[in-house]
Amino acid sequence: MSPNRAAEREPTTGELPKARTGIAGLDEVTGGGLPRGRPTLVCGPAGCGKTLLAMEFLVRGITEYDEPGVFVAFEESIDDLRANVRSMGFDLAQLEADGKLAVDHVTLVTGEPGETGDWDLDGLFIRLGAAINAVGAKRIVIDTIETMFGAFSNLNTLRSELTRLFGWLKEQGITAVVTGERGDGTLTRHGIEEYVSDCVIVLDHRVTEQMSTRRLRILKYRGSLHGTNEYPFLIGEAGLSVLPLSSLGLQHPVCSERMPTGVARLDAMLSAGGFYKGSAILVSGTAGTGKSTLAAQFCDATCQRGERAMFFSFEESEAEIVRNMSSVGIHLRQWVDADLLQFHCFRPSLIGLEAHLFAIQKFVRQFDPSVVIKDPVSDLLRVGAEADVSAMLTRQVDFLKARGVTTLFTSLDSDGPSGTDEHIASLVDTWLRLQTTEGSGEYNRLLRVLKSRGMAHSNQIREFLVTERGIELVDIYVGTEGVLTGSARQAQEAREVQDGAAREEDVELRRAILERRREAVQAQSAALWRDFEGEADLVGRSLSNNSAAMNLRARQRVEQGRLRRADSDAPGRGGDE
């Protein structure tokens, strides 16, 4: 009932003028409301919410669009009607006192009166006319017009009078809602749809897997585009809500701001920043992989920044979560006390899927958190069929994204890829998968980023440790021995340290040996030099002796020649004959 809704422009698409109903979601489905100045038939089985839809159309018309209305009740008494809608916050008596609403209960007694001869419904026309004039009505509801078929025996006259009635309503330019009860194989028991041909809305009430869901469908809307699907709808504390899948479309604003995950190394894996604000995150994993802990740590980090978080738990109570998380160093109690964190813990089977969605929307609107945790969404599968669950989650993600709320779902994988994951996978922006590996007699946790839209995320698998200070991520060992985690990883790391030390010793030893060898070689080579030098000295000395002797002999030969008076042919040549 926000005041700005009245200011919303009615569609001026050149087609039919429309009257907004103000009923959440119905205006989207009908492309702007019901045909203005024309009658609309709302039909369905007993208890499907026809009267309530019609009443809300009228009340919202008064409170939000300033269009007074008339309610003509053929079935319920005025007092019953007032009491029934009071629970939704509609105060009919006040609206009547304000002169905005006229309620008229028409008493019909079956079998009486007797009929003799010709009659018409001028009495009803005058009655409606008086009520319309009294409040200046722009809208009228006739609930349920078919009751008249039980009260008159001349049905030919009645049918022609009904035709006249709808013609008269159109002449008045009044937007009318007429309700009708579903018949066997026909829309209404007495074929009211023949008279109201502009717009027909069918309500239904079905039970599948013990869960009842109300559905609404626009069967026909002459001269206007309309959604053709069956839309689930709810009757909640604030009236009806139709939940069209495409109500929001894919128009949500995006934000490039990041939100730290609370685990520094995980932020680093998501290209140094964390999740995108307003994105949807799925944390999936088998039982006991630490999904809830990761979610709690994200909550904790959010609250530390002074932002609000809301935790929906379908498995644990608030007290259990607080206790369990403080054992790993995540203290949530302080945030609850500071009004930064709110828990909503309930079994999803308590209420139907639609009611669940509705409840969550209500809580989110009230608390306005920047982070919403749902732990785990796989529990919702117990509530409805898979297709319904995924449709519900789609609507939820749309709703939360439109509000810029960052959402983290956890999901329990059974062995092998679970159905929920496939359904949610395309919905979420970031998907973290937690796994366990078995080896060396122990289970260890692994985390990897399966996908993360719009960021260069890490392809690495990290080991996920739940410590007394929360979650820590460590590198796993990847080497010749394969992928090692846990104590095997630690052992391998120790072994590597040991191996390194041994190698170092070895090198040291070799260096010493080499050094000693160098010394030996040096000593040896010094000895050799000494021998060599001794020898060289010896040789040099003998050489010089030799040449002195030869010189002496040559001189002697020259001397002898001179003595013999012979010609000297080669002076200095001597000693080589």
Place this chain on the structure above:
Amino acid sequence: MTALAGRRTLALQTNEAWRLRLYIAGQSPKSLLAIANLRSLCEEHLAGRYEIEIVDLLEQPTRARSDDILAIPTVVRRFPRPPRRVIGDLSNSERVRVGMQF
């Protein structure tokens, strides 16, 4: 109720006047026919001990709601009790007689 029932028998015995009210909407042929038919029937069965009040809803439109009238014409037997109604132009006098229990 016993008091009322006692009064009714008394009324019938003492020939207290019947009180009938006829609702019409303007001077339509149906309305005029109904007035004429009702008068002649009353003359026939209740000569001298009846009153007919005619309410034209075009003149008093709010009475349609307060008196819970849908069809026109409608004749209501206001006395003797309990009230009884017959609708139509009252052209079938036998059905009117049965309906009104003249």
